[in-house]
Amino acid sequence: MSNVSTEIKPTSFLSFKELKKSLFTAVWFMILTLPIMVIKVNTIENTVEWHWNRMVFVGLLIFFGSWGWRYLLARREMGPRPRKAESERKRFNLTAILMERKQVRTPTIIILAVMVIVFPFISSMYQTNIMITALNYIILGLGLNIVIGLGGMLHLGYIAFYAVGAYSYALLNYHFGVSFWLALPIGAGLSAIFGILLAIPVLRLRGDYLAIVTLGFGEIVRIILENWNDFSFGPSGIANIPRPGLFGIDFSLPQVTTFIYFIMIGLVVFTIFLMIRLENSRLGRAWVAMREDEVASRAMGIDIRKNKLTAFSLGAVWAGMAGVVFASKTTFINPASFTIWESVMVLSIVVLGGMGSIIGIIIAALIMILLPEYLRAFSEFRMLLFGFLLVAMMVFRPGGLVPAKRKVYTFPQEEAGNE
Amino acid sequence: MSESNCILDTRALTMDFGGLRAVDAMNLKVCEGEIVALIGPNGAGKTTFFNCVTGMLKPSLGTIVITMPDGQEKEIQGKRPNVVTNYGLARTFQNIRLFQNLTVLENVMIGRHTRMKAGILGAVLRNKATKEEEERVIYESYEYLKKLHLEQHVNELAKNLPYGAQRRLEIARAMATEPFLLLLDEPAAGMNPQETRELDNLIVKIRDTEKITILLIEHDMNLVMSLSERIYVMDYGKLIAQGTPEEIKHHPEVIKAYLGEEVDA
Structure with missing residues (x-):
């Protein structure tokens, strides 16, 4: 995760190293939660019950949880995707499409209004x-x-x-x-x-x-x-x-x-x-x-x-x-x-x-x-x-679900000078 | 340097912070169309002086008199900064203080704030006058950006600009308030020699084409000596020397303040 520039693909997260990390976290949590989740004292019969199945649940939950968490964090670490993907990203930016393109915006507003x-x-x-x-x-x-x-x-x-x-x-x-x-x-x-x-x-x-x-x-x-x-x-x-x-x-x-x-x-x-x-x-x-x-x-x-x-x-x-x-x-x-x-x-x-x-x-x-x-x-x-x-x-998403964007102004001179 | 066209005149301006006298009876005059530099070692009280003049601080003693372009004289000590800006004094900051998350254009548009009228009703109703004003402001702001060669950055966020451009944007924003006197607090701080040279030309251009008088604080002596017509030197809150760059260079008090006293063996 320290090397930010390398592409992190979902497949690289299936590597043995990453799985080992998650496994270790899972085992650690299983040990931590052992006294509260597994051992149960039955005060009526004065016996100690061992709920080993709960330990398995905890293990599985933490295993997948930590794996997913680290995957998402790593994706965040990468920061904004490289410039090349800029146009690609715009295509999937739903709100931008809905708000910017007139032919999409009007029907969307009508459908929303009807709903x-x-x-x-x-x-x-x-x-x-x-x-x-x-x-x-x-x-x-x-x-x-x-x-x-x-x-x-x-x-x-x-x-x-x-x-x-x-x-x-x-x-x-x-x-x-x-x-x-x-x-x-x-x-x-x-x-x-x-x-x-x-x-x-x-x-x-x-x-x-x-x-x-x-x-x-x-x-x-x-x-x-x-x-x-x-x-x-x-x-x-x-x-x-x-x-x-x-x-x-x-x-x-x-x-x-x-x-x-x-x-x-x-x-x-x-x-x-x-x-x-x-x-x-x-x-x-x-x-x-x-x-x-x-x-x-x-x-x-x-x-x-x-x-x-x-x-x-x-x-x-x-x-x-x-x-x-x-x-x-x-x-x-x-x-x-x-x-x-x-x-x-x-x-x-x-x-x-x-x-x-x-x-x-x-x-x-x-x-x-x-x-x-x-x-x-x-x-x-x-x-x-x-x-x-x-x-x-x-x-x-520290900026919120839909982070605020500043208004973009266009000037004819700017486009002529830049292109 | 005749009395008649003096546009800023501080008389015995003093600023105390508790027992510390940061500015001690400063007399400083700036005349129309001049470029004046205020120099001095770190902690001499230059920025505090600026803060008093622009209303950020209320001076303990003394008066500040400005003469507006229409000939009106006003005492401005203790007035709030927005009032001072409205009169026509604009400033930049030593540590860049841009509106980081706004675009470059919007930064300049905020500079136009005092020269705009629209209030709540105008914003809500968006009547013809408001709309026209808004369009005019966008156009004018863009013109200011062009003057400072920032037009290629129009829609970028201010925080993403390179350092030199951020400095220039601060000047553009200050110019957008239509000042007759521009106070620049270390405009060349952190710039490389080439950027500094460009800044030199730019400041002269602002003075010549925009007819804005300039008072600047600066540590870069090459810039100060080539740019300014008169120099004031401060040390420990006191004015220790004033004069042309040549005079200042050889002034014994100044040399003492910067290099220390020679010790006779």
């Missing part, structure tokens, strides 16, 4: 509900992407804005009977204000310090909601939050689920649209510049304070909207829905998808939310698999 529209009518309500949750996390992920992916500020209290959105709808509705459609912009606006409130004290902070303060902020919001009974009804939460309506039409439960699904689709499309625009604008570039080098971006005339304020408040807007929809979907909210775990979840979606990458975040949100749902069959190993997936991702 999205048909989905709630052909699947059960349970599945539509899961999908709504996933879409909600897409919005959260894309919103957090402004702060983390573009602005480069590690924000661990993002879910607080989600709570602000949810509670603003629930409370405004409870006290004043405010409808869903009115609450959506109000929730977004209130979240933005909270975003600014958080941004002011953290303007001068960076990195780890920023992470700690935002973490604290998220917890403060949750603890206030939990303890200020007169305001938020404490841990018992707020029930009977109305679902969204449409000109006073009475929906049945499956119908309203479908309706919420389409609201979410609308919001997601709206979000993606805005994100694409923001990303390559003056503002988006200023955020990325701040992420890359704060000192240099200040020297380039970027107002860091304004930049951070807009990033935090704009990021919070999406959490606020997602929060309003969340409250209307579940019809019941309490502080337990807004724990640090949720913030971590959204953070993992952004990191897993690839910071700053819109497509990556969408795919990651779908995986992170849908996979655990469909893995319920292996419910005991669910979190184990999940953790393993995250570790493997970070080792083999």
